[in-house]
Amino acid sequence: MTVADRGLPVAVPSTALFTDQYELTMLQAALRGGTAERQCVFEVFARRLPEGRRYGVVAGTGRVLDAVENFSFDGKVLDFLRERGIVDEPTLEWLSSYRFRGDIHGYPEGEVYFPGSPVMRVQGTFAECVLLETVILSILNHDSAVAAAASRMAVAAGGRPLVEMGARRTHELAAVAASRAAYVGGFTSTSDLAAGFRYEIPTVGTSAHSFTLLHDSERGAFTAQVESLGSGTTLLVDTYDVTEAVRTAVDVAGPGLGAVRIDSGDLLLLAHRVRHQLDELGATQTKIVVTSDLDEYAIASLAAAPVDAYGVGTQLVTGSGHPTAAMVYKLVARADSDAPGAALRPVAKKSMGGKTSPAGVKWAARQLDEDGVAMAEVVGTGTVPGELASRLLQVELVRGGEVVAREGLDTVRDRHKEALAGLPMSAMQLSRGEPVLPTEYV
Amino acid sequence: MTVADRGLPVAVPSTALFTDQYELTMLQAALRGGTAERQCVFEVFARRLPEGRRYGVVAGTGRVLDAVENFSFDGKVLDFLRERGIVDEPTLEWLSSYRFRGDIHGYPEGEVYFPGSPVMRVQGTFAECVLLETVILSILNHDSAVAAAASRMAVAAGGRPLVEMGARRTHELAAVAASRAAYVGGFTSTSDLAAGFRYEIPTVGTSAHSFTLLHDSERGAFTAQVESLGSGTTLLVDTYDVTEAVRTAVDVAGPGLGAVRIDSGDLLLLAHRVRHQLDELGATQTKIVVTSDLDEYAIASLAAAPVDAYGVGTQLVTGSGHPTAAMVYKLVARADSDAPGAALRPVAKKSMGGKTSPAGVKWAARQLDEDGVAMAEVVGTGTVPGELASRLLQVELVRGGEVVAREGLDTVRDRHKEALAGLPMSAMQLSRGEPVLPTEYV
Known part of the structure; x- marks a missing residue:
């Protein structure tokens, strides 16, 4: 063979x-x-x-x-x-x-x-x-390490939803087990389709920077996304200029826009600024999702920010500094x-x-x-x-x-x-x- | 379903x-x-x-x-x-x-x-x-992280064989990929049978402390192992008293004993002491394998010790502090x-x-x-x-x-x-x- x-x-x-x-x-x-x-x-x-x-x-x-x-x-x-x-x-x-x-x-x-x-x-x-020694230890050591990190992140998030997004940062099947362990530890959903398939964990996800870059304009990208996925979708607003993107997003989707996602920059500052802008535009129900190298400390530091959900990748699937138990x-x-x-x-x-x-x-x-x-x-x-x-x-x-x-x-x-x-x-x-x-x- | x-x-x-x-x-x-x-x-x-x-x-x-x-x-x-x-x-x-x-x-x-x-x-x-974004990144990020750690360990080992033994410290299939990446980085063999099966990497392994503890005496355990696996096997000598165990090992297997393994304690000191004892017992060709929470620094610190091979687990499969690339x-x-x-x-x-x-x-x-x-x-x-x-x-x-x-x-x-x-x-x-x-x- x-x-x-x-x-x-x-x-x-x-x-x-x-x-x-x-x-x-x-x-x-x-x-x-x-x-x-x-x-x-x-x-x-x-x-x-x-x-x-x-x-x-x-x-x-x-x-x-x-x-x-x-x-x-x-x-x-x-x-x-x-x-x-x-x-x-x-x-x-x-x-x-x-x-x-x-x-x-x-x-x-x-x-x-x-x-x-x-x-x-x-x-x-x-x-x-x-x-049974090795297989039992492999599973418990990996999954417990991820669940412990997830649990601390869930404590830090204080009830706000947490999305597991770490598949790309770990082995493709470790990722599936990590989604499962994250859910045990208090996460709400995962971006990983294999985890959704295998363990029936709720899956989420809408778009990446590449989708915006594919289009001739940010407006074109947002329009295509909203036309296909509906105004309840999450638009990614940090490809070019965040303020401009938020304005375009609400203009395209209307004040019923589901959420915007911020994936870089000073999240604390941006979350406040974007919330203010959304409210001014009448999009008072539009949520703010943040995702960018978060760990439990970064999540905690955003406790007072107008953030509605966190997406966590690397630090979750690597046990936040402790990848094995x-x-x-x-x-x-x-x-x-x-x-x-x-x-x-x-x-x-x-x-x-x-x-x-x-x-x-x-x-x-x-x-x-x-x-x-x-x-x-x-x-x-x-x-x-x-x-x-x-x-x-x-x-x-x-x-x-x-x-x-x-x-x-x-x-x-x-x-x-x-x-x-x-x-x-x-x-x-x-x-x-x-x-x-x-x-x-x- | x-x-x-x-x-x-x-x-x-x-x-x-x-x-x-x-x-x-x-x-x-x-x-x-x-x-x-x-x-x-x-x-x-x-x-x-x-x-x-x-x-x-x-x-x-x-x-x-x-x-x-x-x-x-x-x-x-x-x-x-x-x-x-x-x-x-x-x-x-x-x-x-x-x-x-x-x-x-x-x-x-x-x-x-x-x-x-x-x-x-x-x-x-x-x-x-x-x-293809996620699957490509999952694979490259995981495997490259492990290979980088393996490469540093191989540099530190300076030509001595390195055995990958980390399956129990990571997800069961991440372990298979880790064995493969370790081999790419310079490791010699793996303890993981799935890696041997899937990638034809040489596999090794003889016994754990549980085997010694299963028997009424250490001599009984060594005898059973040598009778079954031959005198070229590797006997684990740190379950009770190392000096006593080395004496028993050579007594049971003869001076043609393949190797002894030390899995705890001060490896530098023990390697010197065991080498001296083996030589005195005429077992001058018997090799010494060390395995105990090694990383590239611990391997380097044993460069001057009479060690013939290293077994590395946790630190290898977790990228020696950097589990993703x-x-x-x-x-x-x-x-x-x-x-x-x-x-x-x-x-x-x-x-x-x-x-x-x-x-x-x-x-x-x-x-x-x-x-x-x-x-x-x-x-x-x-x-x-x-x-x-x-x-x-x-x-x-x-x-x-x-x-x-x-x-x-x-x-x-x-x-x-x-x-x-x-x-x-x-x-x-x-x-x-x-x-x-x-x-x-x-």
Whole structure:
């Protein structure tokens, strides 16, 4: 098979290839050594939040469930592994009937998390769990990073609509996941048609500078746009002179013009000036959309400006300085022996120099103060203290290989809003700070 | 169709969905207004390099060609656009037979670039060119960002092999593109099986801490691994005590042990200590692989250490601080009128406040000094000065919609090495600096 035959630049036959080779070689060695069937528990957690961030946002859970369902080794994949000599025949045979049959629990998507929060737990045989490491981490690390940035931007926007426009600044399919994560974090819509198609996120978009430049005059461009898209459209007014463009826009579309978009210059100044001009022209209902290298700080700085919506690109899809969430997937317990029904034994890396973490299967609960505001993320092993039993964070996601908790994105988005509302007020500060809840191990 | 029916979390029917909605609404308005068929030239360029970077690396060109070939609107996509009311019926009809029939020129993949370098040029009707904006930018911005980081890391590694291990730190398909871009930039292999499958990049990987923890003893783990994978395998020696692990490793595998991997702690100190120990144990050919949050600076700091290979994850796939290349896709010329064969007229955005760029269709050439070392990136419109005619950078990629310049990744990788070798020595400095070549407009 030549590369050209493979079609789409993103085509792969299944999620089973989103795997680091060592997962398969470990499987081979464990199959041969007789330890592959030991019951294991792997946990996903972040040792820390990105520097200065006050909370993390769990995102990608729904995509993880899709990935686990589609994780199987078909003929094409097995041929590849055989031709490359990556694993031996007994391992290929084992892989050919692989389906994940274990259990997955985790923080529900949209929930917030803190350092050490056990955001996902994968339980089953070593063989079936070890294979999922890379794909689970890829999804959670990417999507959670974007959702965290989106959440901060949504806080900064204070209820004004936010449009995700970053597709051109990231990998074409990372863009689709980014739109989804942005929606979870509080964005309103996306410019990315693939995200609209794949996740039913509302899509928006009208025109770029090239459309104005295509025409012999700005008036010609605005006229063509309004004739085709109606006067409710958004006209881009910063190709030549903004004041002139706003005058032409209202002249062409009438005072019922939907919106104008400003994509360069001093947005604070321009928004005030354009609002004044629109009002003078009688276009009092015409909205102002701003888009130009915005991040949460730029959005916040426009809070007092007459802006009706923000479009955000680069800084959203790159996690506003933190493009990955640094989550890891660690074996925390495994069967004490090869005997059937052997008890689980806590395990952890122990060498000097970092990367250690607490052993054992963990529960997590959010402790509240008397006003119902979260005051600590409590993470423990063993019995859950009675007063925390009703505040447990993990839910069942997969039972015996079957997905049991598929959710719509609006449910997830609402959950995030609610989780954020349950945090201390300081969670909403954009300035650098410590995690807003301490993680307490019991 | 429900989301669950859509299969893979990354499945889309064609690259035509990697499009911002405004490209389609502009198309609709242009079709209606009669300007859709005007000949246009769009150029891709970056206004600046990421702060402190001395050169950029063009990567993703091959993926752009795949994307353009697969850019068509099938029934599923058209149904989606119709159901959502994104464009009108005449536009859907037009899209149903869309294939790009224009021409694309560009810097060949692997070439270096500087601020203003016209790295790609797309020429055809407005309608056919405007649709490609997002997918071309997504690919070039992502892949070039990763390749630039990879190139710096390869310079820092000074010929030692570099393994790409970042799949878990980025979107699962961004990871595949990142492996490819890393290979272009000078990496040797990848841990990502999808990248091996899709792009035939060599894959590597043996075991993680979980494999050691699965076993009742480290010796048991090493024995199982060596029995299955052979003594040429790489044993991970930092789960418990490194010195003890190295002793056990050589004891189990013999002095012919392939390699040991150190994934935490003070790598400089540990590499020296482990080399000394391996040599004392007679394992003088056993290699040392280090992997732990490396970036180009950490790699450079290990130049004098007895390290045989580096594995790099997070910092590679996130562009070492610059996860996107900030390239834009701008209309620079269009037919002067609707008359057939009308001359091209240079156009550019002109408003105050930034985001302007030179109008007109550009050529680019690299000017050399008398020793054959590059001294300037010359970008111009109109006639190419005679002395630069043999140094033109753009090549033909697509002619009349047909890809004419498909290349193997090894060709691209070699080109990058050669391009880098042609730059002034200061290009190799890792410290922050200005672009190593000035861009001169003529």
